[in-house]
Amino acid sequence: MLDSIQALWQDLRHAARALRRAPGFTTAVALTLGLGVGANAAMFGVVDRLMFRPFPYLRDAGTVHRVYLQTTVDGRTVTKREVPYTRWLDLRRWTTSFAQTAAVAQRPLALGTGEDAREREVAGVSASLFAMFDARPVLGRFFGASEDTVPRGAAVVVLSYRYWREAFGGADVIGRPLQVGTVRATIVGVAPPRFVGVASERAPAAFIPITTFPLAAGENKVDSYWRLYNWDWTSIVVRRKPGVSVAAASADLSAAHVRSRVAQRELDPGTAPPSLSRPRAVAGALRIAAGPDAGLEARTLLWVSGVALVVLLIAAANVTNLLLARALRRGRETAVRLALGVSRRRLASQALAEALLLAALGAVVGVLVAQSAAGALRLLVPGDEPLDAATDVRTLAAAAACALAAALLAAVGPALLGTRGDLAHRLRGRAGAARRSRARDGLLVAQGALSAALLVGAALFVRSLDAVRALPLGYDADRVLMVLPDYRGTKLDSAARVAFRRRLLATAQTIPGVRYAARVNSAPFGANAQPLFVPGVDSVARLGRFDFQLATPDFFAAMGTRVVRGRAFTDADREGAPPVAIVSRSMARALWPGRDPLGRCLRVGADTVPCATVVGVAEDAAERDLTSAERFVYYLPLDQRDPAGGNRMVVRVAGAHAAAMAEDVRRALTRAMPGQGYVTVEPLADLVSAQRRSWELGATMFAAFGLLALAVAAVGLYGVVAYDVAQRSHELSVRVALGASARAVARLVVGEGVAFALAGAGLGSIAALVAAPWIQPLLFRTSATDPRAYLGVGATLVAVAALASALPARRAARADPNAALRAE
Template identity: 50%
Template sequence: MIMREWLMRLLDRGRRAQLDAELAEELQFHREQLERDAAATGLDAQAARHAASRQLGNVTRAREDARARWSIPIVDAVLRDLHYAWRGLRRSPGFTLTVIVTLGLGIGANVTMFSVVDRLMYRPLAYLRDPATVHRVYWQWQGASGPRTSNSTTYRRFLDFQASTKSFTAFAGFSERDLAVGEGDRVRERRIAAVSATYFGFFDAQPVRGRFFNADEDVVPRGADVTVLSYDFWQSEYGGADVLGQSLQIGEVRARIIGVAPRGFAGVNDATPPVAWIPITTFAGSAGTDDARTYHTAYAWSWLHILVRRNASVSTEMASADASRALQDSWRSELATSSSVLTLDAARPHAVVGAVRLGAGPEPALESRTAVWVSIVAGVVLLIACANVANLMLARALRRRRETAVRLALGAGRHHLLLQAAIECTLLAMLGGALALLIAQWIGTIIQHTLLGGTASTNLFTDWRTVLVTLGIVFITAMLIALLPTMFAGRARDLASALRGGVRGGARDGARIRAALLVVQASLSVVLLVGAALFVRSLRAVQDMRLGYDAEQVVLVSRVIRGIPMDETTQVPLRRLLLETAQTLPDVETAAWVNSAPFVSTSSSSLYVSGIDSVGQLGTFTFQAASPDYFRTMGTRIVQGRAFSAEDRLGTPEVMVVSASMARALWPGRDAIGQCVRVRLPTEPCRQVVGIAEDMVQNDLVGGTRYHFYMPIEQYTRTWGNGMLLRLRGDPVVAGERVRAALQRVMPGASYLNVRPLREIVSDAQRSWRLGATMFTAFGLLALVVAAVGLYGVIAYSVTERAHELSVRVALGAQRRDILRLVVGQTVRYTLIGTSVGLLVAAWSGHWLQPLLFQQSARDPGVFVAIALLMTTVALVASLTPALRASRSDPAVALRAE
């Protein structure tokens, strides 16, 4: 019955206008009937109307009682309070706009970082079935230079893993590469996923056209030439037409299109979604390198990632233990084929069954850890914004103290006033939340594309996770900013004093709290500004770091052979032709043919040195095979001996150049020049060290050993190497395109060249520090502006409420400088307290921030002093205008106003 009554109330509320008209008509009918009855007794018209009114009773009361039946009282009360709050905010547009913008920026910063961190670490992958049981396998071991963690392994180990584990119900191998897709003028480098046939079984995704490839098309040594297109690629390139059976050139594979994935399916990479999927054995079997030819039998090529589905009855700890046993068995098998591998006792390898997203893995990348820290910073920005708004709301509550007292004197309930204050704050927070979504959508897209390198973006207005988080932040914000106004709205006990006191009546009540809020804003702003300065200096240190080469004018030219077979008889002449052609171009200063490039790919090899039992235990030794002008092209200095030259060719004594760190590690206290090193096998001819080069950064800007050696490409391999490094004159982007066009003319068939400036490649490696520096600086400056505006507003209000006091001081002989000193001194006092607290907090949290910095102390005294001076300067500027206004005011006017 109760449910039925409330349902009827809800239905009647939707047609109140109709019911109100019917009630008015019925009341009018009864009035006319009563008037006719009274007139029939002999009364005149006026007396009959009076008699009818007396008999009808309180019409207004009856109308209100009837209307109460057509409504939900709580809803109506809230709507009335909302309407009242909206009218009050419309009367103060400046205050309302300031609060909405402040909250919009604070909430928007948090929504932005939530969307970034969620996408990097926590968001469930689209179509993933039973995500709680799906994991990526991570490998950890003790390397020569310390603990190592990797998420990639060899195909041979993938086969061992499947054969040896019992905790998993499904396995899949996958790898992603940027490969040439298309032919002729339409060829583009695009992201391609090479996956095993079992990969699609991890997802509840059905092709919108055709089918996924099966186990018969994913076999060693080479799978079938088939592909499945992504939905977006199918729409953009084919317009949704029937493509089944058509051919698409992907890298060196001419694949037959057998299916189209559903809309939104991206596998495990939704940041840079693949445009197509091919069998993993097709990719490996067509790669054409020495490692690729033995990918399924040797442990030499670490390129594959493993996805597993854990048995629901097995815990993740048990699954990790099972995977570790399988890894150790596989490690023993590798030891039987290579003497350069660390022993089990030395390496202590184990596996971890972890999150599918790398950012939530056992050792998240610096990029993910920086994003988490920036999210904490965004929370601090919101606290500063809330403190600022709370101060404004408190000032507004104190200014309206007389109005509140009048309403209480007229019978308004205290709980009603509290509810109205809370509703007003909630309305402001909701408006700020709406603005925050706009800000987050815009900023989030910029961060994703420029700072994180992703291409996919999310519409935050339709993303339920982000909307729910925004609503949660709005609710928390509303509670924070409503706390003080509601508290003061309920403290008006002495109505007579409040009615007489006006604005000054509540001055003392709120002074301490407003001062405390100012101190909080200042201290939190200092913490953010210190972090911003540290990250900016860290980024500058990264950018100024000597990499062992000069990347500014260098471009990497990658050769992609398509549609024609290439063996030694054709590869060597083509390589020489491209190199000779490049050296004749006016834009090219020097050129070198290479087998790898920094931050793109590296190659390592076993070394054998007389007097050292196991060189591999010292660390990983990477090498570069290059043509004679390599060091000149890279701008790498030879610190001792010589570089290899054109005289070091096939048939002459084999030589090498080693890095300075490698020379110190292998021959401590001895001269490395003239030493003998054997590469790959202990039976290989001795290579003589002829030079020592400065250390070069190859893979990692932070940590890691710099053990590199360099060999003439003619002496090491005649077929290896698909690219050139060119040092150009002028803008490398513009000149690089001219060079590419000139070299493209000598490329055979459908083969083509890619040109990418080396500085862009290095810049990608600096992305995590750039993210930290950019976001810390943006949020730090935002916090500084919010704090400065809050400081100005509170000091200005303080001057207004102290107008009588200041006027009395002037009347008693105080000079203008005394008033200036009084007002500015108050501001400086608040700021110094807040700055001191902020510096202490920054120093205390420095040990957590230190791992994210590069060659920069988290407790740099210079940074701390600079931020303290900056905050003091900002405080002085913010207080200057109110102080000048107070010193120039006419005391007579202020005293008469009181």
């Protein structure tokens, strides 16, 4: 054992000296490996946090699951992770597979009072959740079961460590009051650092009993949430008993889900019977992004992670080529050592030691690359946990594993080739270059193919993102703020509510820098629908979904939505005046094709209500989502339909970017709120950006990794062509001596580089076509087989290959014919 350790130490010292003597080679390998390792370490850090990392302090994480309930609706499976609180009570009562169960809910609620009130993530959790963790409060205590009882839990709150430090500076806060939503709670504890419960994305600033949560959130179901099934807001977390498999736990949950649906039918006969809804349950991943209802972003991230692995393979192939070139240059030295009695096993051991050192260098560079990429990834991927590759043990382990795997993979071939072959030929200086050259050529083509596949993916995602961005919004998102007042339990009767909302609107219109303000009943991407009836149209519903918006007269000016025909709302469109409506252009075409929509009749809610006369046609606006092909939207005057409604406001500012005025608007309107009320202000551009995020993630990451892969492949091509030119210097000199022109020699060298690129582009295109069915669902209005993407990538590879071959070709064109004559 001691001899083996000494031998390894000697091999490491020998490898270190050899690498020190070749700084150019060592730097090239470290940078190439580092780029591949860094890309993978960064993506591992993101995916690990979103999907796989155990929550801090969670005990026996492998036995804890989030419950996903499924039903069949119209022949398709619908998965829910948020269910009625009553459903949790049923599943807790009717299952036997679990040692612990807990209920959790989370949403932004205001913490604090006055102008300092800010919406923060607040988690409502059952007291049983804390028992799943080995976490001790840094101050005070967690709340207990006696404070978490229906119908209303105690007014107590546990602060997160971060919020405690930010808001209170780490002072002793136990016993202090804190306004949490509509509840004035008493602080009873401060959670330890990094404790987030089971929050997958946004870390909670505070934890309150889940039975207190409905009241704190201002819900009107505070007296029924625990006995009815009409509010989906609770997630269920369970811990399996020892010896219970995941399949058995899911079966137990499914049986309880069936019983719960039967109980629901007793209260609500309109509930679909279990024979039709086929209730079932899954004890799934605790991280939502890894669960059965993972969204488009999570699926895109998995693809991007695969792309990062491809970049690592390209880097490994490039390093293999560098090591092969080095083995060829050292062929005579290796032969001499073998002739002097050094065993092939010892040479292989030294090659392994060299690979270990190269892996260590690659890992260090990779961690630095991952750390540098953390900021960009943080902007693209939701979540509160920053990526610190330099201190995160799991990310460091992933970087080390990637570097070691890539280095060993790259070193195996050159090590084997370096210790085999005809010893006599090597001593005479004749290495078996032909066979090794074919190996290097194959690696070069493989790099080109992988780069081509990534670049095709990048081109498709960029085209998809361009298609999304090219969609007309129908409003000017950059100049609009969305305002949501929260009364925090202040009770106003109908008349007082109408008067106050009008005063608040007037206050908004007087804020310096505000051009227009209007009240509305919903924000974009949260549109509402009602039954709609149109004389002469048999079934409006068969044409699609028709969303509506209630608004005050300045709505279209505030949003920047053009009324292309007729008129907008005016102050005359008030309660008691003849009902009017404005429809979107697409809606007008769908309901009255080829006819004038002005003056037409709409009946909203029932076919017996008075007509709302169409007085205007507005441009199509994205009210439901960005990508819906149907933009059927109609607008009704708020004062006619619901004078006491319209709690939201849209505010248009004079500047180019509304975000710059968000804080001024928030403070001014919060001062006008009654009691402990406050307002939340959000730029409309942020809502639009959230809708585009998955395409932006795919386009940005595919493009970044594709360009990185192209750069690595170009460097590899340059190295191979340059080495071949050096090895063939005698041959090229003979060609020049026999009359070949410098242009012909240069064309010969560049042609070989372009041939490699064409071969790689062809193979990469085939690989991209094979993957097309899996990529297609991630794209928008872009075909995964778009020939323009494939041809563009091929042309790019050829151009890069020509550039990478240009410098070696220039050297080849200057071959000295006298050298060939002297050699002969």
